[in-house]
Amino acid sequence: LFAGEVTFLKGVVAMSGLPAADRVEVCFAGRSNVGKSSLINALTGRKGLARASNTPGRTQEINYFALGAQGYLVDLPGYGFANAPVAVVAKWQALLKSYLAGRATLRRAFMLIDARHGVKPVDAEIMDLLDRAAVTFQVVMTKADKMSAEGLEKTLAQTRAALARHPAAYPEIVLTSAEKGIGLPTLRAIIAGLD
Numbered sequence: 001l002f003a004g005e006v007t008f009l010k011g012v013v014a015m016s017g018l019p020a021a022d023r024v025e026v027c028f029a030g031r032s033n034v035g036k037s038s039l040i041n042a043l044t045g046r047k048g049l050a051r052a053s054n055t056p057g058r059t060q061e062i063n064y065f066a067l068g069a070q071g072y073l074v075d076l077p078g079y080g081f082a083n084a085p086v087a088v089v090a091k092w093q094a095l096l097k098s099y100l101a102g103r104a105t106l107r108r109a110f111m112l113i114d115a116r117h118g119v120k121p122v123d124a125e126i127m128d129l130l131d132r133a134a135v136t137f138q139v140v141m142t143k144a145d146k147m148s149a150e151g152l153e154k155t156l157a158q159t160r161a162a163l164a165r166h167p168a169a170y171p172e173i174v175l176t177s178a179e180k181g182i183g184l185p186t187l188r189a190i191i192a193g194l195d
């Protein structure tokens with residue numbers, strides 16, 4: 001993966017809209033405001049490719065990006081909106097569940113966790129879904145630049161403890177900062193190694 005150009009393919013609102021499962025894909029999930037758009041933009045070197053997802057109206061869309069002709073990068077809608085209507089949350093969770101349980105070509109889910117906040121109950125719920133769907137997930141810590149080394153150690157320890165409860169968790173945590181460019185080559189290499 002990651003050999004070719006990254007281009008936006010489509011926004012999907014229902015399982016029927018998913019592109020044919022004919023190539024490997026990785027997905028990015030995280031609470032709204034975790035820094036998912038910033039990370040995807042930094043990772044792909046394309047400013048503005050992934051739009052900030054902090055408007056409730058966009059919470060139900062799964063955005064597909066083509067990684068050359070070999071794979072898909074999937075930007076899942078941010079979850080955990082404080083003020084999202086219950087019906088919106090229910091619809092989005094149903095789509096997320098169907099996607100995570102039914103996508104045979106999904107190689108890995110990257111779970112974005114804010115370095116300042118660690119794993120929240122709503123993150124653990126998504127991790128439970130991934131466990132049940134037997135989709136390997138890997139934690140990507142975002143906004144590492146906002147924390148001291150000591151603060152980072154605390155979040156890492158809390159996250160490792162949380163991951164120990166999830167059989168589908170990949171043990172290695174990737175520390176990143178979209179702003180400072182930390183961890184991007186590592187993450188690119190991990191994705192490149194998945195094909």
Ligand code: GDP
Nearest residue numbers: 032033034035036037038052053143177178179
């Ligand atoms: P999304 O809702 O998960 O897509 O989050 P965004 O990418 O829109 O980022 C949410 C906020 O966090 C914005 O104000 C970003 O500028 C900020 N942010 C994102 N990544 C970083 C980072 O690596 N470092 C810092 N300091 N701020 C970041």
